[in-house]
Amino acid sequence: MFSHLPSLQLLLLNSNSFTVIRDDAFAGLFHLEYLFIEGNKIETISRNAFRGLRDLTHLSLANNHIKALPRDVFSDLDSLIELDLRGNKFECDCKAKWLYLWLKMTNSTVSDVLCIGPPEYQEKKLNDVTSFDYECTTTDFVVHQTLPYQSVSVDTFNSKNDVYVAIAQPSMENCMVLEWDHIEMNFRSYDNITGQSIVGCKAILIDDQVFVVVAQLFGGSHIYKYDESWTKFVKFQDIEVSRISKPNDIELFQIEDETFFVIADSSKAGLSTVYKWNSKGFYSYQSLHEWFRDTDAEFVDIDGKSHLILSSRSQVPIILQWNKSSKKFVPHGDIPNMEDVLAVKSFRMQNTLYLSLTRFIGDSRVMRWNNKQFVEIQALPSRGAMTLQPFSFKDNHYLALGSDYTFSQIYQWDKEKQLFKKFKEIYVQAPRSFTAVSTDRRDFFFASSFKGKTKIFEHIIVDLSL
Numbered sequence: 001m002f003s004h005l006p007s008l009q010l011l012l013l014n015s016n017s018f019t020v021i022r023d024d025a026f027a028g029l030f031h032l033e034y035l036f037i038e039g040n041k042i043e044t045i046s047r048n049a050f051r052g053l054r055d056l057t058h059l060s061l062a063n064n065h066i067k068a069l070p071r072d073v074f075s076d077l078d079s080l081i082e083l084d085l086r087g088n089k090f091e092c093d094c095k096a097k098w099l100y101l102w103l104k105m106t107n108s109t110v111s112d113v114l115c116i117g118p119p120e121y122q123e124k125k126l127n128d129v130t131s132f133d134y135e136c137t138t139t140d141f142v143v144h145q146t147l148p149y150q151s152v153s154v155d156t157f158n159s160k161n162d163v164y165v166a167i168a169q170p171s172m173e174n175c176m177v178l179e180w181d182h183i184e185m186n187f188r189s190y191d192n193i194t195g196q197s198i199v200g201c202k203a204i205l206i207d208d209q210v211f212v213v214v215a216q217l218f219g220g221s222h223i224y225k226y227d228e229s230w231t232k233f234v235k236f237q238d239i240e241v242s243r244i245s246k247p248n249d250i251e252l253f254q255i256e257d258e259t260f261f262v263i264a265d266s267s268k269a270g271l272s273t274v275y276k277w278n279s280k281g282f283y284s285y286q287s288l289h290e291w292f293r294d295t296d297a298e299f300v301d302i303d304g305k306s307h308l309i310l311s312s313r314s315q316v317p318i319i320l321q322w323n324k325s326s327k328k329f330v331p332h333g334d335i336p337n338m339e340d341v342l343a344v345k346s347f348r349m350q351n352t353l354y355l356s357l358t359r360f361i362g363d364s365r366v367m368r369w370n371n372k373q374f375v376e377i378q379a380l381p382s383r384g385a386m387t388l389q390p391f392s393f394k395d396n397h398y399l400a401l402g403s404d405y406t407f408s409q410i411y412q413w414d415k416e417k418q419l420f421k422k423f424k425e426i427y428v429q430a431p432r433s434f435t436a437v438s439t440d441r442r443d444f445f446f447a448s449s450f451k452g453k454t455k456i457f458e459h460i461i462v463d464l465s466l
């Protein structure tokens with residue numbers, strides 16, 4: 001448009017009806033120093049509108065209808081001395097964050113930038129905006145890696161500054177141990193513990209030793225230990241078949257510096273049993289109760305006291321409390337009106353204790369401890385759910401609700417409403433567990449699949465101001 005006027009130094013485009021300034025609108029005007037585009041109806045300016053105007057010293061966009069400017073729209077204006085934006089009302093939201101930062105850094109003289117919104121900043125100056133950081137980032141989960149096998153449980157542990165993941169794969173009869181590869185930036189195979197119908201792999205770290213409890217539906221359950229000289233896991237001890245007949249969950253915990261784990265047994269013939277470490281091995285320490293087809297065990301610190309919550313197919317979840325004198329768990333209460341709970345998980349937000357209770361039919365629940373009992377704060381529709389898993393990355397708190405019939409849901413905690421709200425749908429075939437795994441700088445989320453591929457999602461921060 002102006003290519004035949006390369007020596008032009010002043011250009012006035014005032015009081016017209018322009019609504020848009022497109023990319024390279026002033027191409028060829030290499031020596032332009034003064035550009036006045038005032039009193040038009042400009043709403044949109046393209047990112048590269050002022051490209052090439054390296055000699056421009058004065059730019060006026062006064063008295064237009066500009067509410068936002070694209071990021072780095074002034075990046076080519078190396079010689080800019082004065083910028084006039086008066087008579088425009090800006091949306092001082094995330095899209096203005098770059099302009100806010102640019103105003104603080106630029107050597108140019110810039111007129112006041114007035115805000116029309118959000119409501120709390122109306123008629124204020126952009127310079128006075130205070131709360132960009134929180135509003136201008138959101139989070140997302142993106143697929144990072146797909147593992148070409150089915151799985152039912154995932155456990156993570158750290159050893160010697162490395163991050164490991166143990167995955168139970170019943171169809172391949174493996175407990176696969178993966179290691180985070182700092183160079184390739186993915187999870188790679190590290191070791192493989194073979195067995196029969198493995199349904200759980202739980203790592204236990206005692207001093208410098210790494211053990212893995214391998215729970216099996218057939219052939220008994222076993223404990224493996226990492227052997228430095230063999231650089232692999234070798235069998236360390238067996239767990240009595242008479243006690244554990246159909247393991248459903250393994251939970252690790254410590255009381256008064258003693259290490260325990262409990263296996264929830266889901267058969268009528270089985271006994272949910274607590275095992276204790278005695279410096280040489282693990283031995284059965286306490287049978288909790290029989291005939292109840294326990295589906296899950298969760299260790300919870302309630303008001304400074306140690307408790308176990310057992311969920312079951314045949315009764316409401318029961319709460320056992322650790323008795324300091326007998327050093328055993330004793331019945332303490334239950335969670336009423338919650339039949340047929342498949343899993344119980346505990347989590348904390350702002351020092352408040354919560355439970356998530358998974359149900360396959362009906363609604364799964366979120367409950368809060370109110371210093372006397374657990375009270376329901378939210379019901380989540382959960383047809384076909386085998387797991388409702390809480391997890392957190394820094395100040396972001398989530399619940400992952402699996403579904404065998406449809407998409408699985410990730411919910412995010414809304415601090416203002418004090419409730420979980422739907423955040424993202426993910427597709428995983430027959431999910432059986434969700435597990436948060438953090439490496440040195442990155443956060444991941446493993447979704448095990450009973451009928452498809454195991455997926456690893458990465459939790460990322462998204463800058464909305466870009």
